[in-house]
Amino acid sequence: QKLEKGLLPKKKKTDQTGTEINFLPDKDIFDSVIFTAKDIQSRLHETAYLNPNLTIIFEDRRGDGEPVHEEYHEPEGIAGFVKELNENMNTIEKEPIRLCGEAEGIEVECAIQYVDEFHENILGFCNNIYNSEGGSHLTGFKTAFTSGINSYARQLGYLKDSTLIVLQPMREITAFRIEGGEQIEVTAPDSVLQKEATALYQLASGLFE
Secondary structure, X not given: OOOEOOXXXXXXXXXXXXXXXXXXXXXXXXXXXXXXXXXXXXXXXHHHHHOOOOOEEEEEOOOOOOOEEEEEOOOOOHHHHHHHHOOOOOEOOOOOXXXXXXXXXXXXXXXXXXXXXXXXXXXXXXXXXXXXXXXXHHHHHHHHHHHHHHHHHHHOOOOOOOOOOOOOOOEEEEEEEEEOOOOOOOHHHHHHHHHOHHHHHHHHHHHHO
16 A cells, blocks of 8 residues: 555555555665575564564565465564574573663663673664664663673672773673664663663672672
8 A cells, every 4th residue: 555645545444454565675775676585584583583572474485486484473582582692602691681671761671691702792773773883872781781790799799899890701692672762862771770780680690600
């Protein structure tokens, strides 16, 4: 159906549900207008992790053979995403630590897990879009996370008041999802991490044992 003044036109009543969208890429905008099934499946699976209540069905009907049919539904959300990223690694914790909440009308969720390797891997998503270059929301998350770990490390007796620890000896696999308006403030992740103090304390205890 074509939109009328930005809205779907009213039709007869029906008990059917769903939306069908035809996407025709413009070759003057895209480097390539041919999308492989693998690329599309990867994006759909990623979207399923970001929206745990969503079920996505993929069908590739090209060619003369049987259509390729895949269904994506990830009820664990981004915690399941992190587990998949770490499935071939030696993890410090058996399950990812999941932090979530809302501040200033902005939903914030992250899943964190450490493995016994170097270098961090932080995947940030804002309104379901991957932010390869980070942003103010990721800056707020990193600042609050480091501050929280240092605070709990002092409470556990592993650090003196004047000591600062930078968490780099182990590889951090983090998926970070945030939903909100056009302006994502640095303070939203900070507020959520403060509210999720128990889970952060659990992570800090596990790292220093």
